[in-house]
Amino acid sequence: MKRTLLLFDVDGTLTKPRCMVTNALYNLLLQLKKEKGVSLGIVGGSDLSKQKEQLGERFMRDFEYVFSENGLVYYKNNELQHEGSFATAxxxxxxxxxxxxxxxxxxxxxxxxxxxxxxxxxxxxxxxxxxxxxxxxxxxxxxxxxxxxxxxxxxxxxxxxxxxxxxxxxxxxxxxxxxxxxxKGWDKTYCLQFIPDDYTIHFFGDKTDVGGNDHELYEHPRTVGHKVANPDDTMRILQDMYNL
Ligand SMILES: [Mg+2]
The missing domain is CATH 3.30.1240.20 (Eukaryotic phosphomannomutase, cap domain)
Structure with missing residues (x-):
């Protein structure tokens, strides 16, 4: 049986651009983790310090998969797993x-x-x-x-x-x-190499059209893509998905 990972873009998807996540949305995510047994993850373009500002310090413990800078910096369960570099590559x-x-x-x-x-x-x-x-x-x-x-x-x-x-x-x-x-390939799909195959990955993003930074991951065969208009829309889609 496949596990479920709910993977989110940050700006425009979990938060309004550069703002903090609302308690209502954050609590819904915690509820899904606890009651539905899903794993939580983010994949954002910003660096980790910015993501901590937007989601609160505790999100590193609540979210299993944390991909900053499109996955170049990757934490699993609050432990650093990977750090990539353009100069090295x-x-x-x-x-x-x-x-x-x-x-x-x-x-x-x-x-x-x-x-x-x-x-x-x-x-x-x-x-x-x-x-x-x-x-x-x-x-x-x-x-x-x-x-x-x-x-x-x-x-x-x-x-x-x-x-x-x-x-x-x-x-x-x-x-x-x-x-x-x-x-090439260092868009958000970079993070997929770190996610085990037995996950069904639901990806939520706001910039899913061609040229948007969520497009490649949204379209990728390994993800079920969800296009959202804003954080409220993300909440509505989740509530629909899980009949809440
Ligand atoms: Mg976005």
Whole structure:
């Protein structure tokens, strides 16, 4: 007999973006764990400290599977099991080649403004911004507008694909000013390698459409996908599922 894992995205699914979970939803999850014998899990893009702020310190004990940064940091029953790194996966030499070629390219690009911090290295990805992350909101808007006409990021991604197309990297244009670079497959489906086969995985996410960060996991053959509009909707779906 298969076990059940209820696996949740955080922002927009268990909480309103960047807010705390409500007691009503949290208590419902505890009730399902206790009365229906389900396991609880989260898989979110943020880091663990942010998730603790949103779900409370105790969630590390209440949730069996905790995947931060899409699973690059993985705790089971409050014990660290795995920590991945983009630099290790790609290799320091390749990472530097990638950065050097990016700088060479940006050196010749003219923009409305350029500021500081063209790279932000995170555990699971390299975030690259042609104008730099040190821009104000007004300057961000100006870059986005300029980019929509001159395709600065698109041209950069095309160049990187030409140079490094064999390295199995994703170049994802995201937000207003940047491009995320990460190994193929390092989306939320990364967490699946850690979940035993005898689980039926119900995954709940709000960004399940193409291009959304829940899409790949929502569509994956190993999950039963549930698209939610907001945390209240998550609650309603759970209540329906378990006739509460
Ligand atoms: Mg979300």
């Amino acid at each position: 790609l290799g320091e030499d390749r990472l530097q080649t990638l950065m050097n070629e990016s700088m060479r390219h940006f050196a010749d690009v003219r923009l409305p403004v350029k500021r500081g911090t063209f790279f932000e290295y995170r555990k699971g990805l390299l975030n690259v911004s042609p104008c730099g992350r040190g821009v104000s909101q007004e300057e961000r808007d100006a870059f986005e507008e300029y980019d929509s006409v001159h395709h600065i990021r698109k041209k950069y991604v095309e160049l990187m694909n030409t140079l490094f197309g064999t390295w199995d990297l994703n170049f994802a244009i995201g937000g207003q000013i940047s491009v995320d670079i990460y190994p």
